Amino acid sequence: MIGLADPHRPETGFSLEGLQQAVAVRRAAGAAVVILLSQMGFEADRALASGLEGVDLIFSGRSGHALPEPEVLGGTHIVASGAQGRFVTRVDIAVKDGQMAELSHGLIPVFSELIRPDATALQALGTEEDAAVGSAADMLHHRDSFSGTWEALIGDAMLAETGADLALVPPLRAAETILPGQPILTRHLAQVAQGRHLVKRRLTGAAVAVLLEAAAHAAFAEDPLPGRTAG
Numbered sequence: 001m002i003g004l005a006d007p008h009r010p011e012t013g014f015s016l017e018g019l020q021q022a023v024a025v026r027r028a029a030g031a032a033v034v035i036l037l038s039q040m041g042f043e044a045d046r047a048l049a050s051g052l053e054g055v056d057l058i059f060s061g062r063s064g065h066a067l068p069e070p071e072v073l074g075g076t077h078i079v080a081s082g083a084q085g086r087f088v089t090r091v092d093i094a095v096k097d098g099q100m101a102e103l104s105h106g107l108i109p110v111f112s113e114l115i116r117p118d119a120t121a122l123q124a125l126g127t128e129e130d131a132a133v134g135s136a137a138d139m140l141h142h143r144d145s146f147s148g149t150w151e152a153l154i155g156d157a158m159l160a161e162t163g164a165d166l167a168l169v170p171p172l173r174a175a176e177t178i179l180p181g182q183p184i185l186t187r188h189l190a191q192v193a194q195g196r197h198l199v200k201r202r203l204t205g206a207a208v209a210v211l212l213e214a215a216a217h218a219a220f221a222e223d224p225l226p227g228r229t230a231g
Helices: 016-028 042-051 119-125 149-162 186-193 205-220
Strands: 002-004 035-038 057-060 071-073 076-080 087-096 099-109 132-135 183-185
Touching: 002 016, 016 042, 035 042, 042 057, 042 071, 042 076, 076 099, 183 186
Parallel strands: 002 035, 035 057, 057 076
Antiparallel strands: 071 076, 087 099, 132 183
16 A cells, blocks of 8 residues: 655655655565555545556545545546545455455445434533534635635634744644624534634744745645646
8 A cells, every 4th residue: 555645845855756656666576456445535645547557446535525425547446435424435455476366345324313323422511512603794705725714713713812923734634614794603603614723933034934935845846647627
């Protein structure tokens, strides 16, 4: 197995040539099946399937696609299981003569309403899961990396809470749109705060410049996958 992260992050050191070499090394070591665990997005995974040799299966993450059946490109199967725990995928692989001979796939829906809630978990969550904490004065949305009003609200809250001169807010992965006058619920805040931690630090101007350069590289760097349509 080979793990893949977002190619636009400089620290990943991603290159198509390096990935092809990694596949070749595993094949030379006797691997009968080569699987990519990808966090790069469905369109990137399609480009990889078309541009790489020797990859049998890609488990596609990040984009949230849910495929009833694997997409097959150039002999590579792409499996995508959706997001937010809505589906679970089962994949069975048969190996014959040192290579993948057969793949069976099942996309299994998770019917959350049919699952009996765990009493301990319910007690820990409490009864105020969807309590209103305020109302939106303006539309709250996550449109892209630069114009999301959710990000602006988070930045304003960070400045008000810490008294800092500058707030750096990474763009959200997803957020519900809330119209002016609609309530802001605790679950909305939980969604936009997921995986985030507020850190207050003293930074020099040079350090701030490095952070901004890294963000600009992630947003505007040339796509390392030739032929992929920007999305």
